[in-house]
Amino acid sequence: MAYKQKLTFGLIVGTRNIFNAKVAQASRSVVMKKLEQLGYGYVVVSEQDTNLGCIETYEDAKKCAKLFSEKRNEIDGILVVLPNFGDEGSIVNSINMAKLNVPIMVQACDDDNDKVDVNSRRDAFCGKISVCNNFYQYGLPYTETTFHTQPLESESFVSDIHRFAAVCRVTNGLRSARIGAIGARPANFQTVRASEKILQASGITVVPVDMSEIIFAAQKLAGSAAVAKKVEEIKAYGKIPSRIQEDKIVRQAQFGLAVENWIAANEIDASTLQCWDSLEKNYGCAACVTMSMMGEKLLPSACEVDIAGAVSMYTLMLASGTPSALLDWNNNFAQDRNKCVCTHCGNYPKSFMQTTP
Numbered sequence: 001m002a003y004k005q006k007l008t009f010g011l012i013v014g015t016r017n018i019f020n021a022k023v024a025q026a027s028r029s030v031v032m033k034k035l036e037q038l039g040y041g042y043v044v045v046s047e048q049d050t051n052l053g054c055i056e057t058y059e060d061a062k063k064c065a066k067l068f069s070e071k072r073n074e075i076d077g078i079l080v081v082l083p084n085f086g087d088e089g090s091i092v093n094s095i096n097m098a099k100l101n102v103p104i105m106v107q108a109c110d111d112d113n114d115k116v117d118v119n120s121r122r123d124a125f126c127g128k129i130s131v132c133n134n135f136y137q138y139g140l141p142y143t144e145t146t147f148h149t150q151p152l153e154s155e156s157f158v159s160d161i162h163r164f165a166a167v168c169r170v171t172n173g174l175r176s177a178r179i180g181a182i183g184a185r186p187a188n189f190q191t192v193r194a195s196e197k198i199l200q201a202s203g204i205t206v207v208p209v210d211m212s213e214i215i216f217a218a219q220k221l222a223g224s225a226a227v228a229k230k231v232e233e234i235k236a237y238g239k240i241p242s243r244i245q246e247d248k249i250v251r252q253a254q255f256g257l258a259v260e261n262w263i264a265a266n267e268i269d270a271s272t273l274q275c276w277d278s279l280e281k282n283y284g285c286a287a288c289v290t291m292s293m294m295g296e297k298l299l300p301s302a303c304e305v306d307i308a309g310a311v312s313m314y315t316l317m318l319a320s321g322t323p324s325a326l327l328d329w330n331n332n333f334a335q336d337r338n339k340c341v342c343t344h345c346g347n348y349p350k351s352f353m354q355t356t357p
Contacts, residue, residue: 003298003321007165008041010068010078010102012094014086014131015054020119025052027083027109030152035079038161042079043071061090065097072100077168079161081152082108085127092134103171105143105164106132110151125149143167169318175203177314178267182259183211183274185305192306199311206307207266211274215283218251218258230257237293248285255283256290263299270314272302295323295349323349 011031015024028044035042045067047053050060068075078095095104108124115121125148135142145160179199185192196206221227230253234240240249263271271294273279273287280286291301300313300323316324333339 003318004076004169006039006041007076007168008043008071008074009035010071010075010098010100011035011042011044012064012078012080012091013044013054014080014082014084014088014091014127015052015056016085016087016127017056019084019121019123021052021054021056023120023122024054024083027081027152028053031079031081034152034158035161038158040161040165041074043067043075055090055094056087057090058093061093061097064094068094068098068100072098075100075102076172077103077105077164079164080104080106080131082106082124082127082131084109084122084124086124086131088127088130088134091131092138092140095135095140096138103143103164103168104135104140105145105160105167106135107145107152107157107160108149110149166319169321170315173269173318174311174315177204177269177311179204179206179307179310179314180263180266180268180271181206181208181305181307182214182262182271183209183278183305186274186276186278189304189306192304192309194307196307199307204311207268209262209266211278211282214255214258214262215279217261218254218283221254221257226257227253230254233293234289237289237296251283252285252289255279255285255287256293259290260294263294268299270300270302270310270317272305272307272310274305275303292349295325298323300324325349 013024013028013031015021025047032042032044045053045055045060045064049063049067050056055061055064068078078100080091106128108128109122111122111125112120128148132142143164146156150156150160199206227250231249234249234253234256259271259273262268271291273291275287275291287303291303294301295313298317298321300310300317302309302313313324331340
């Protein structure tokens with residue numbers, strides 16, 4: 001799953017018949033506008049389908065579930081907004097019957113001290129407890145907001161929406177992730193061992209390929225226009241010392257292109273390569289430049305067939321939308337405990353190194 005720029009939320013605005021539905025209607029308009037301003041899409045029942053476009057009955061729940069089910073390929077997460085107490089039964093039924101299996105976030109509005117009369121009172125504080133308790137009973141995981149209740153126009157709500165978007169990207173991305181394992185794990189790197197079966201139980205598929213296939217594919221690319229283009233890309237990517245001969249850059253370009261071609265052909269989301277030292281001995285280049293450049297393109301890659309490390313990098317990329325890296329910050333700076341030296345190898349993306357102190 002490539003990093004999805006614009007997410008779409010299934011929106012449920014709850015209300016309860018003993019509370020003023022006009023308050024819920026006004027909040028519905030506010031949250032829809034807020035999502036549009038923040039660059040998110042939404043799917044919500046119309047004001048013609050239910051009373052004021054809110055959810056408060058079982059019939060409303062069936063209509064909402066039907067709509068969400070029809071739009072399941074668009075919906076990345078479900079946002080539940082409680083302008084007042086809300087009807088927990090209709091809300092949980094809407095989600096349970098839709099069976100989207102996507103993340104859920106529950107927001108509840110504050111009461112205003114000067115608006116607690118019959119027509120203005122919200123009581124969303126208690127309503128949220130009831131809704132979340134139903135989710136717990138139905139086995140539906142959910143995400144909390146920073147504060148139990150908050151205004152829809154608050155900075156905390158905006159922050160919570162962005163955080164929830166990251167939750168959606170990570171959850172949905174990992175459920176169908178394809179991790180490329182290029183080469184064999186070096187014998188002395190036992191720390192990177194991982195169980196493909198355990199990963200598969202969470203939807204993560206490991207796709208292996210022998211390094212010899214990549215090397216042979218790289219050799220077949222010799223003299224192609226694609227390799228010449230990749231050489232220029234490498235030269236533009238970073239500073240190359242004058243002692244590095246042109247044929248070495250060409251060899252690196254062939255390898256990088258072969259890896260990227262395999263990743264594209266197999267729809268790989270993140271990869272991990274056998275770095276040391278078979279590639280250097282049997283082909284004549286290292287993997288670091290190739291891996292770093294892929295990371296820059298939001299295709300994270302870990303060293304030494306570290307499958308779990310590749311999953312971690314992919315998770316970080318989905319959450320942040322920026323290149324990720326596994327760093328070695330463990331080298332001491334003599335007795336100064338507030339400093340360190342990074343001396344290990346790494347495939348750190350160029351942009352990462354430019355922004356990391």
